[in-house]
Amino acid sequence: MIVAHDDMKTKGDQPLYTVSDAARYLHIPASTLHSWIGGRIFPTSSGPRRSPPVITLPEPSGNFRLSFNNLIELYVLRALRTKHSVSLRKIRQALDYAERSLGIQRLLIHKELQTTGGDVFLEYFGDLIDLSKSGQVALKEILKGSLKRVFWEGDLPVRLFLSVPSREERMSVYVDPRAHYGNPTVQGVETRILARRIDAGEEPEELASDYGLELASVIDALIFESALERAA
Numbered sequence: 001m002i003v004a005h006d007d008m009k010t011k012g013d014q015p016l017y018t019v020s021d022a023a024r025y026l027h028i029p030a031s032t033l034h035s036w037i038g039g040r041i042f043p044t045s046s047g048p049r050r051s052p053p054v055i056t057l058p059e060p061s062g063n064f065r066l067s068f069n070n071l072i073e074l075y076v077l078r079a080l081r082t083k084h085s086v087s088l089r090k091i092r093q094a095l096d097y098a099e100r101s102l103g104i105q106r107l108l109i110h111k112e113l114q115t116t117g118g119d120v121f122l123e124y125f126g127d128l129i130d131l132s133k134s135g136q137v138a139l140k141e142i143l144k145g146s147l148k149r150v151f152w153e154g155d156l157p158v159r160l161f162l163s164v165p166s167r168e169e170r171m172s173v174y175v176d177p178r179a180h181y182g183n184p185t186v187q188g189v190e191t192r193i194l195a196r197r198i199d200a201g202e203e204p205e206e207l208a209s210d211y212g213l214e215l216a217s218v219i220d221a222l223i224f225e226s227a228l229e230r231a232a
Contacts, residue, residue: 011177012156015058015065022066024231025162025175025184028078036077036088037064054088054095068177072150072157073108079146084139086129094128111155164220165227172220186221187213194218195225 019037023030034040039051055074058067066074080086098104107125126136149171151159161171162184172186184191189211197207204222208215 012069012158013058013067014177014182015063015067016177016182017066017068017071019064019066020232022071022074024228026071026074026078027163028074033074036074037066037070051088052092054092068160068175068182069106069109069157071175072160073106075149075160076108076143076146079142080139083142083146084135086131086139090129094125097128109157111152162224164224167220167223170216170220172214172217173224184221184224186217186224187211189213189221191221191225194221198222 017025019030019033022028023033026033035051036054037057039053041048041050043049054077055066055070057064057070059065077091080091081088095107098107098110104110126133126139131139149161149163150157151161151174158178159174159176161174164170164173173184173191174186175182175184179185179188180190186194194207194211198204204215204218207213208218
């Protein structure tokens, strides 16, 4: 089904995911994710203060459900924090500056991070977070490696391929807000449906035949669901 640009933009910002689901899908500790979307309290000489959130939720007034676009922002933020150790303070400064001075809202899902012309943009992003030239080179490789899992249509991200434990090179399990309410899916079939049928006694080969799936994709789905169950 072809989704109109404006409709896709709306779907991308619908509150679909609980904090728990987002944390498990992206392999981010729930406590860390809470601090990224709600800020965290820290002590100061004048008393406790709360840091501002890094990610803005679609309905920030008490509804802690995340959108598909939030998932991508968190996915990129995780890469910056865990693979490049960029401080949250520097990331907040970059986001604020990009919005105030450049008119770029939601820098972490900006199309320029993905396009071939993004090299210049990534160098600029490296300047915003005060990285050395060598650090900027490393940053570009990290972000490019992460963003290859984001599928775009025009200037909108529409699909995020999730990591499957022990099979990280595979890009089969994805979330797409246009289908199955944004639930994890493989080749158009929800991963949880495949897991339930296996739990009921069926074999992976049967499911592959029934749904017209690659057997490797069925295995990916089962490994992914097993990891979610362990993380619950």
